[in-house]
Amino acid sequence: MTQASRVDESASGVYIISATPFTDDGALDLESTDSLVDFYLDKGVAGMTILGMMGEAPKLTEEESLAFTRRVLQRVDGRVPVIVGVSHASNQHVERLAKASMGLGAAGVMLAPVPNLKTDDQVHGYYAAIARLLGKDVPICLQDFPQSTGVYTSVAVVHQLVDEFPQIVMFKHEDLPGLRKLSQLRTQSEAAGRRRISILVGNGGLFLPQEMLRGADGAMTGFAYPEMLVQVCDLFAQGRPEAAEDAFDLYLPLLRHEFQYGIGLALRKETLRRRGAIRSAAVRKPGPVLDATDKAELTRLIGRLEARLAMRASS
Template identity: 50%
Template sequence: MKTMFKGLYVVAQTPFADDGGLDLPSIDTLTDFYLRHGAAGLTVLGVAGEAAKLSMEEALQVVERFVDRARGAPVIAGVSHSSVAQLAALTEQVMAAGATGVMIAPPGGLRTEEEVLGYFAAVFERIGDVPTVLQDFPFSTGVWMSVPTMARLVECHPQIQAIKEEDIPSAAKITRLRAALGRPVAILTGNNGVYLPQELQRGIEGPMSGFSHPEMLSGVHRLFTEGKVQEAHDLFDLYLPLLNFENQSQWGVAVRKEILKRRGAIASAAMRTPGPRLTAQDLQDIDRLLARLQQALAQRS
């Protein structure tokens, strides 16, 4: 599995209808959109995918639909949960549905290195030999994992085939992880891609983040791997104002969904309650950012 992690593993949104119900047909159009714009794989049921607002049954429906439409492209399913039993049950179901692997972050409430190690020992005892992405996202989970602790997890659990590194400063931690890990493990990064050029410079395998214009994320990765570093930075800079605007937690997800709707990827920009709603002024800001992006892209070509 470790050789699979190359390129963009886009963090997929979960489409909802205006009434809050799941919009399964929009999963098809969204999957096509992501793959058409350079995604090597999909990451579903993430924080930005509003996974916490889904029932277990809905989560399974979402995974099944993404897997079916991906037509063989890898699909990683987030299964993080404070209950090891719930995590194990969802893991069994998503793997049976065809997921390539799962992503797991430590649950909030773990306060010591021993508790982190103990939690993951219990997890892997329950889920067995399931390929796993270890997510390090302390600003969401409230759990800070040191590099030695993460290296110990990788050493003890061969199921860990990749790390999603979202601690800040991410570039510095990536370098320290590379030096500490005792076996090859892919490193992917999130944080909405705002530090992507620096992270690629440190040797990551690719981004695992969401953006309304995934072609930028995949394009920057491609240019870096081709040795065209200046061109990669130039491409990234064109999209940076919009990228920063989307980098505003759940409110930024609302912005992203609005743009994905405008681009024909999903039918509705709705977020499930509780979730932010954009104002008329917010929509005007999006209009200006998109207009400036189109102008910059036209000048570049």
């Protein structure tokens, strides 16, 4: 197995948030893990992030997390960097999973704060403690997702952490609304001559064009049509923002539909199943289950997207 280089501040493009495939009865599906990795690579992603919140990481045992990580890294075989989500209430668990993942060939780890930290000092203290625990050889992506964690990470705290810990090389921006925060991260950092880190954005890619215009380097999110995310980021890299937004707009109805809280993961997995990436759309219990109306609605949206893509191809 070939190991990809470790992720650093230059990371850009699409680091797809991978789903975690299960069988219909809820067992980890390693065969579909292989096909899903192949699907993502075929769509041109620059990297992958596994065991994220939409990867159902909290529903996996520690043994399952390592088995899935090992299988993904074997299948990727160094072709793109793989970042492993290690967020957990226990610092010891974070350390074990992070160091085990790096030993298997991961390019870095992603870390969200434990829930309900209230002050800047508490947020800084948590991240600082983990950074010291993992050491300078483990690249860290800070995940800023207050809608899920209940933790607000201020611009000042991000800057302080970047200054203190060179292993913090990436920021996953998912605050909502967060466009102004993204601008502040970039402009204040530049004005102070601070080390520039990679900023990749989440929230399903729903605001990707605006975030790219405000200084994001790419996306770290999941969408069942990752080729759109790749195309949009590539067009921005080529200096063609209008073409990027035109491409984005074609997929927007389906992207918006998949973004729904509660049911979004089930919709994403069903679309991935229909596209041949995984064998089952099962979400591990407890989790959402689509009914007949949900599936018919998804069929209609996919059909409309495919029709628009066909029209664009023929024009």
